[in-house]
Each structure stands twice: as structure tokens, then as C-alpha cells.
Amino acid sequence: MLNNIRNNDTVLMSLIVVMVLAAPLLLAPLGAGYPDLMQRFAIFGIFAVGFNILFGLTGYLSFGHAAFLGVGSYSAVWMFKLLSMNIIPAIILAVIISGLFALIIGYVSLRRSGIYFSILTLAFAQMSFNLAYSVLTPITAGETGLQLALDDPRILDAPYEAGQLPTPGLFGLYMNDTWTVNFIGMELQFNVGYYVCGLLLIALFYVALRIFRSPFGMMLRAIKTNQTRLNYTGVNTRPYTLAAFVISGMYAGLAGGLMASMDPLAGAERMQWTASGEVVLMVILGGAGTLLGPVLGAGVIKYFENIFSRMNDQVVESWFLWMPEGLTEFMVAIVHPFVGKGWHLSLGLIFMAVVIFLPGGLIEGANRIIGWIGRRFGSKKTDKSGEAPAPAE
Amino acid sequence: MGILEVQNVNKRFGGLQALDDVNLNVQENTVHAIIGPNGAGKSTLLNCFIGKLIPDTGTVMFDGKSLLGLKPHQINQAGVSRVFQTPEIFTDLSVIENTMIPAFARRDGAFKLHPFERISDEKDIRARAEEMLVNVGLGEKLDTVASAMSRGDKRRLEMAMCLVQQPKLLLLDEPTAGMARADTNNMIDLLKRLASEMDITFVVIEHDMHVVFSLADRISVLAQGHVIVEDEPGNIKGHPKVQEAYLGTTAH
Numbered sequence: 001m002l003n004n005i006r007n008n009d010t011v012l013m014s015l016i017v018v019m020v021l022a023a024p025l026l027l028a029p030l031g032a033g034y035p036d037l038m039q040r041f042a043i044f045g046i047f048a049v050g051f052n053i054l055f056g057l058t059g060y061l062s063f064g065h066a067a068f069l070g071v072g073s074y075s076a077v078w079m080f081k082l083l084s085m086n087i088i089p090a091i092i093l094a095v096i097i098s099g100l101f102a103l104i105i106g107y108v109s110l111r112r113s114g115i116y117f118s119i120l121t122l123a124f125a126q127m128s129f130n131l132a133y134s135v136l137t138p139i140t141a142g143e144t145g146l147q148l149a150l151d152d153p154r155i156l157d158a159p160y161e162a163g164q165l166p167t168p169g170l171f172g173l174y175m176n177d178t179w180t181v182n183f184i185g186m187e188l189q190f191n192v193g194y195y196v197c198g199l200l201l202i203a204l205f206y207v208a209l210r211i212f213r214s215p216f217g218m219m220l221r222a223i224k225t226n227q228t229r230l231n232y233t234g235v236n237t238r239p240y241t242l243a244a245f246v247i248s249g250m251y252a253g254l255a256g257g258l259m260a261s262m263d264p265l266a267g268a269e270r271m272q273w274t275a276s277g278e279v280v281l282m283v284i285l286g287g288a289g290t291l292l293g294p295v296l297g298a299g300v301i302k303y304f305e306n307i308f309s310r311m312n313d314q315v316v317e318s319w320f321l322w323m324p325e326g327l328t329e330f331m332v333a334i335v336h337p338f339v340g341k342g343w344h345l346s347l348g349l350i351f352m353a354v355v356i357f358l359p360g361g362l363i364e365g366a367n368r369i370i371g372w373i374g375r376r377f378g379s380k381k382t383d384k385s386g387e388a389p390a391p392a393e
Numbered sequence: 394m395g396i397l398e399v400q401n402v403n404k405r406f407g408g409l410q411a412l413d414d415v416n417l418n419v420q421e422n423t424v425h426a427i428i429g430p431n432g433a434g435k436s437t438l439l440n441c442f443i444g445k446l447i448p449d450t451g452t453v454m455f456d457g458k459s460l461l462g463l464k465p466h467q468i469n470q471a472g473v474s475r476v477f478q479t480p481e482i483f484t485d486l487s488v489i490e491n492t493m494i495p496a497f498a499r500r501d502g503a504f505k506l507h508p509f510e511r512i513s514d515e516k517d518i519r520a521r522a523e524e525m526l527v528n529v530g531l532g533e534k535l536d537t538v539a540s541a542m543s544r545g546d547k548r549r550l551e552m553a554m555c556l557v558q559q560p561k562l563l564l565l566d567e568p569t570a571g572m573a574r575a576d577t578n579n580m581i582d583l584l585k586r587l588a589s590e591m592d593i594t595f596v597v598i599e600h601d602m603h604v605v606f607s608l609a610d611r612i613s614v615l616a617q618g619h620v621i622v623e624d625e626p627g628n629i630k631g632h633p634k635v636q637e638a639y640l641g642t643t644a645h
Contacts, residue, residue: 215497215515216508222483222494229481232443233495233554234469236503243506 050251064125072256098253287361
């Protein structure tokens with residue numbers, strides 16, 4: 001059984017490594033192989049993986065994690081303004097500051113559980129959002145958003161060419177450097193920024209995997225199941241939940257720092273409650289408490305947001321051109337509300353279907369399909385179906 | 394000096410005097426039963442031992458230290474474990490995981506940040522948990538999810554979870570409640586064996602007189618929040634005050 005878990009982990013890690021490294025090739029046929037979107041896949045993947053450490057393991061549903069994302073972004077941009085355009089100090093500061101924020105917010109919010117905890121985190125996040133727009137304008141630049149300026153000190157960097165804003169980089173590589181390769185008729189774009197995000201996603205996925213398999217992770221799962229019993233078992237649950245909260249806050253801060261590294265500006269709208277809600281959707285859609293689920297959920301939601309939202313009626317019409325003329329128009333009229341500006345409708349329907357029919361998320365769906373195929377075509381594996389469901393695939 | 398000394402404990406809920414000047418002296422390595430009719434205050438008394446309730450007045454001393462004002466996890470770390478009336482277990486986790494958690498809590502204390510150690514490397518903890526599960530008769534069900542077990546097995550699991558911590562004092566709240574006769578007898582045998590094998594003091598709350606008289610070294614009878622008799626089992630059955638409390642023969 002323990003060997004089994006180790007093997008599963010190797011499979012999981014290989015899967016994520018291949019997915020991340022080959023993303024430009026895998027996503028190009030789906031029309032999603034451009035750097036901007038791939039960066040977002042990886043960044044929101046990190047955000048969701050971190051959120052899952054809190055929500056998936058302990059069951060504490062935070063509605064304020066976008067605050068840490070925003071704090072990370074602001075920290076990173078300040079580092080670009082003051083110190084250097086190298087992304088390493090920016091990301092380190094983003095993680096530290098968001099970790100401190102998470103410590104404070106978590107310390108207060110975790111005095112309550114259930115819905116009261118969720119409301120407290122939501123209140124804190126909205127507070128941060130509104131402060132960023134008002135009182136904290138000197139730090140956040142309010143509505144314009146925090147941007148680079150020509151007269152920033154950047155004490156570590158050599159002076160730049162006059163009149164040109166610098167781009168974030170990593171020892172000579174710039175985040176927006178892209179190599180385009182033609183491959184069987186497709187244009188594959190290999191972008192430095194994406195691979196920075198992707199490698200971090202792999203590393204942080206591994207960290208999450210180790211947490212899931214550690215005694216610490218087991219304590220967190222025990223908190224989700226029966227916190228009372230854990231208290232009467234001699235465990236002080238408060239520091240465990242706080243540690244999980246801070247870790248997930250640091251993941252969010254790192255994601256925010258990466259966002260700013262890809263595009264060096266930070267705005268308060270990143271902290272809005274809709275952004276906090278989005279990561280909850282990602283994790284639930286993919287499968288809360290599973291390892292791969294959050295990455296998958298983040299991918300699906302970002303894909304919808306960026307690809308579905310751009311499909312207009314011409315695109316839809318081209319799908320149905322083979323039909324008789326009247327029918328084509330009829331089909332376009334039916335599909336119209338679900339694409340383009342109506343992409344939220346499709347996403348909402350998919351989300352409802354997943355929550356109702358696959359409470360374990362897309363990962364549960366994938367497991368069922370694999371199980372079905374296994375039973376159908378490989379009689380050898382049939383005895384496995386009687387096994388207890390693995391808590392984290 | 395007993396291992397658990399309860400003196401003049403009072404607890405009032407609104408107009409109800411749940412515990413009325415309760416005194417209790419539990420000797421080390423004995424089985425001490427607390428019996429009494431429904432509503433006598435047995436569970437309230439137990440809740441005062443584990444930090445779930447704080448008595449209005451009185452003292453609860455365990456092993457020479459006061460338990461009052463300590464948090465539940467501190468009381469457990471001091472050596473007191475409890476089996477609840479309805480099994481409190483980690484229903485989503487497997488039987489072996491359920492038992493490894495208390496073992497970790499005993500070894501690592503109330504909190505330890507160890508996010509990068511692997512559970513699969515914790516061979517000692519696993520071996521201890523397995524040994525205890527075999528001991529209570531769950532050796533075949535290590536990988537079963539706890540929620541899928543029968544009530545009797547859940548209770549056994551909870552016993553294993555408490556015993557793997559090697560507590561000094563184990564509180565059992567109606568360990569045979571809702572069990573079939575055969576299961577009850579198995580549980581009695583198990584408890585008897587554990588009492589003789591391990592250095593544990595048991596405090597048992599029980600309705601079932603068959604269980605009480607098979608196990609207890611000493612019995613306290615609680616009625617209306619008050620200890621009316623404390624004596625050896627042989628002297629309890631025929632005691633007029635006990636008869637009165639159970640049968641309600643009001644001898645005015």
C-alpha cells in the first residue's frame with residue numbers, strides 16, 4: 001500500500017512535469033498556446049494548489065485569498081521600482097509580505113470556523129481592497145495601479161536607455177522573450193516567462209505533494225474530519241490551521257509576485273472578492289483535496305475565460321456551415337448565449353454539473369473513466385475497484 | 394492519594410444542580426465505575442475531567458496537578474484519554490491513519506511543524522498503531538475507511554486510538570451502549586484483558602449492571618448530582634440507598 005502511494009506520486013510528478021514542459025505543444029491545437037495565457041495557467045495553478053492546502057486538507061473555506069495575491073503583486077512591483085528588475089528579489093519579498101499578512105489575518109480569522117471563518121476572511125480581503133483604493137494610495141497608487149516609472153531608483157540596476165521602461169528579467173533573460181517554432185503547421189511559442197512560472201509550478205506542486213504525504217498533512221485532514229476528537233487526542237489544532245493558512249497565503253503571494261513579474265503593474269482589482277471566489281471555483285471544479293485537481297480546475301476556468309469569451313458568432317457559424325442554411329442559423333442562435341460574452345453561462349452550467357454529479361471534481365470524473373476503462377478492457381485490475389478510494393490522487 | 398481526586402465539585406446549569414458537591418477518589422491501576430440513573434450527572438462529571446466543562450466550584454486533581462482551566466489537548470497530553478459515548482473518530486480516514494494520529498500526538502506533543510517528513514517513513518509509529526489495532530481485534534481492517542465500520546468496530550477503533558497513547562487514565566463513557574449482547578461480552582473481555590495487561594486506570598460510566606459488576610474494582614453511585622455511595626461491588630447491590638435511587642422506592 002505504501003509502495004503504491006510512492007508509485008502514484010512518481011506518476012503524478014511525471015504527469016505534471018510533462019504537462020508543464022510540453023504545454024506550448026499541447027495547448028497550440030486548442031488555440032491556447034500563446035505566452036500570456038500559458039503564464040496565467042501556471043500562475044493560477046500555483047494559486048489553486050496553495051489554496052487547496054488550506055481548503056482541501058483542513059476544510060477551512062477562505063473567501064479572501066485574493067488579498068494575498070494583491071499584496072504579492074504590490075510587493076513585487078515595489079521591488080522592481082526600488083531595487084532591481086531581477087524577478088528573484090521581487091518574488092522573495094512577495095512571499096514574505098503575503099506570509100506576514102496571512103499570519104495576521106489567519107490569527108484573527110481562525111478563532112472561528114465554518115461560515116464565520118469564511119465571512120471574516122472575506123471582510124479582511126474587502127478591507128484590503130478598499131484600503132488599496134483609498135488610504136493606502138501612496139503605496140498602491142489607487143485607481144491607476146502601481147506602475148514602473150522612468151525615475152524609479154532601481155539601485156542595483158545599471159541605468160537604462162533613456163525614455164524606455166525596463167522589463168523584468170532573470171540574469172539576462174527577459175520575461176517576454178519568446179522563441180517561435182513552426183511544427184507541423186502550428187506555431188509553437190516558447191516563452192521565458194511561461195517557463196519560469198511553469199518550473200515554479202512544478203516545484204510548488206512537489207512541495208504540496210510532500211505536505212499531503214506528511215504527518216502534518218495527515219493532521220490537517222484530521223482537522224477536516226473531526227476537530228473535536230483531535231483536541232481530545234492532545235493536538236492543539238489552532239497552530240496547524242494557522243500554518244496551513246500561512247502556507248496557502250504564501251502560495252497566493254508568490255502567484256501575485258509572478259503576475260507582476262510577467263507584467264509589471266499591480267492594481268487593487270486583483271484583491272476583489274470575485275478574484276477570491278474564482279480560486280474557490282477552480283479548486284472545487286478540479287477536485288478539492290486532490291493534488292492534480294486544482295491545477296486542472298485553474299486551467300479549465302482560465303481557458304473558458306480567455307478562449308470561450310472570444311468566440312463570436314462567425315466562429316460558431318463556421319462550426320455549423322455543413323448544415324442546411326436555416327438549421328445553421330438556428331444552431332448559431334442556440335449556441336450564441338453560451339459563447340463570447342456569455343461564457344459565464346457555460347462555465348456556470350459546467351460547474352453545477354460537476355458539483356451535482358461529480359462532488360470530487362473533474363479528477364473524480366477522470367478516475368471514474370479510468371476505472372471504467374480498466375474494468376472494461378483489463379480484467380486484471382478489477383480487484384482494485386474494491387479498494388478504499390485514495391484520498392489524494 | 395488517588396490518581397484522580399475530585400473534591401466538592403459543583404456544576405449548575407440554570408436552575409438545575411447537575412453536580413452537587415461531588416467527591417471522588419480513584420486509585421491508580423483500578424477500574425472505577427460510576428453508575429446512576431439517567432440524568433444523574435455522570436457525563437457532566439466526565440466532561441469536567443477533560444476540559445469540556447469547568448465546574449463552578451471544587452477541585453479536580455490528576456496525578457497531583459489540577460486539571461481545571463487546562464485546554465482539552467493539555468489534559469490529554471497530561472495523560473488522560475477519553476472514549477466517547479458515540480464514537481468520535483476520523484470518519485474520512487483509514488483505520489490505521491486514525492490510530493497513527495494519536496501516536497503522533499503522544500510523540501510530537503500538541504504541535505509540530507513537520508511538513509516534509511513522509512508518513513511512510515514513520516515505521517515506529519505505524520508498528521505501534523498496528524500492534525494496538527491487532528490488540529483490539531481490528532488487525533484485518535487497517536485500510537478500511539473508518540466510516541464504513543460497524544458501531545462496535547468504531548468503538549474498538551476509538552479504544553485503540555486512546556490506548557496507543559498509553560494514557561495513565563482512560564475515561565470510558567458507556568463503552569457498550571447500543572451493542573448486541575455478544576459484542577458487549579467481547580468488549581468486557583477486552584477491557585478486562587487491557588486492565589490486567591496495562592498500567593492504566595479506568596473510569597467507566599455504565600448503565601449495564603452486567604458490565605459494571607464484571608469489571609469494576611470500585612463503584613460510585615451518582616444520583617441527582619450527588620455521590621450517594623462509594624464502595625466495592627459486593628456491597629453495592631444490596632445497599633438500600635442504591636435500591637432507592639434505581640427503583641424510586643421513596644422511603645419517607
